[in-house]
Amino acid sequence: MAGIPPCDPAPVSAPSPVPTPTLRRTPAWVWLVLLVLAALLGWRGWTGWRARSAQEHAVAASTEERMAALTGRIDALRRDQRAQLQRLQQADATNRVLRDELLGVGQRAALLEDSIARFADPDRxxxxxxxxxxxELLLVLGEQRLLIAGDLDGARRAYALASGVLEGVDDPAYLSLRQVLVQERAAxxxxxxEPRAAALARLDAFDRQLRAQPPPGASAGSPTTAPWWQRAFGRLVQVQPSERAVALHGGDRRQAELGLQIELSLARAAAERRxxxxxxxALGRADAWLTRLWPESPALRQERQRLQALAALPLSLPLPTLGSTLQQLRQLRAAP
Known part of the structure; x- marks a missing residue:
């Protein structure tokens, strides 16, 4: 087999070429028509968009106008409401004033009716x-004269005059009033x-006696009447009781006398206002000043007892029935 020569393969024929399809060209007028249609569609869409935009703007403008009109109407309604509220308040205030005036007219009418009824009353x-x-005037004058001025005689005269005037009233309703007046006059x-006048009189008498009578021992330090040892050593040594100090020198005595007079004036003012x-x-403080002026002696004890008796004097009127006649007279006159 090795000696067998290779045989040449049979020649293969080449494939025939496939024919390519040929493209047909679109005519130009078709493209022109398509371009015109696209332009028409674009113009139509743009005009539609503009119309819709204009319509939307018109709707928005009309809506804004309506909102502005509604806002104006609401503001006008609010102004009208405030005006109506102010008118209602003014009307309420006017009604209140008229009601008060009507009540005042009613009260004045009632007072006039009462006055007319009193004038029409045969007893009045x-x-x-x-x-x-x-x-009534005389009773008021007598009471005030006694309470304010302490004029007991003036009060008695005023009550006596009131009794004489009341005797001329024949109405039996005032019989008990005359009896009350008799009891008050007897009191x-x-x-x-009058207690206050008596206390003031005794206080003035005490003050005058103190001014007229110098304290005992006030001139013990004079050089003419003092003992020789006091005249010799009086400027260096002074002997006084240890429990209290007596004002012997001029300045101390003037201060003590001034303090005593001030306390007596305060006592007089307190008695005036009861x-x-x-x-x-005030009399207790005056007693303290008195011990500064007077040394321990029977005269000092006597003056202190007088001060204690003055302090025990009453200042108010022991007259519980004072003003009972006036009160009963007013009750009788106010009775219907």
Whole structure:
């Protein structure tokens, strides 16, 4: 087999070429038509968009106008509401004023009716009404004269005049009033002297006696009457009780006398306003100043006893029936 020569293969024929399809060209007028159609569609879309945009702008503008109109109407309604509320408040205030005036007119009418009824009452007109007014005035004057000025005699005279005027009233309804007036006049007559006036008189007498009578021992330090040892050593040594100091020198004595006079003036002012506590406290301080001026002696004890008796004096009127006649008269006149 090795000697067998290789045989040549048979020649293969080459494949025939495949024919390529030929493309047909589109005519130019077709492209022109398509371009015109695209331009028409674009123009149509643009005009439609512009129309829609204009319509939307018009709708938005009309909406804004409507909103502005609604806002203006709301503001106008609010202004009208505030104006109506202000008118209502003014009307309410006017009604309140008118109601108050109407009530005042009603009260004045009631007072006028009451006054007319009183004038029409046969028990309250003419001379009897004048007598009752005069009696009330005299009772008021007598009470105030006694309480303010402490004028017991003036109060008695005023009550006596009131009793004489009240005797002219023939109405039996005032019989008990005359009895009360008689009892009050008897209490005034039994009073004796007015307590405040009596206390002031005794205080003035005590003050005058102190001014007229020098304290014992006040001139013990004078060089003419003092013993020889006091005249020799009085400027160097002074002997006083250890429990209290007596003002012997001029400056100390003037201060003590001034303090005593101030306390007596305070006591006098307290008695004027019927302040019993202030009266007693002022006299207690005056007693302390008195011990500074007077050395221990029977005269000092006597003056202190007088001060204690002054402090024990009453200042108020022991007259519980004072003003009872005036009160009953007013009750009788106020009764319907």
């Amino acid at each position: 007109h003419g001379a009897q009404a004048l007598r009752l007014d005069e009696t 005034l007559d039994a009073l004796g002297t 302040d019993a506590d202030g009266f007693r406290q």
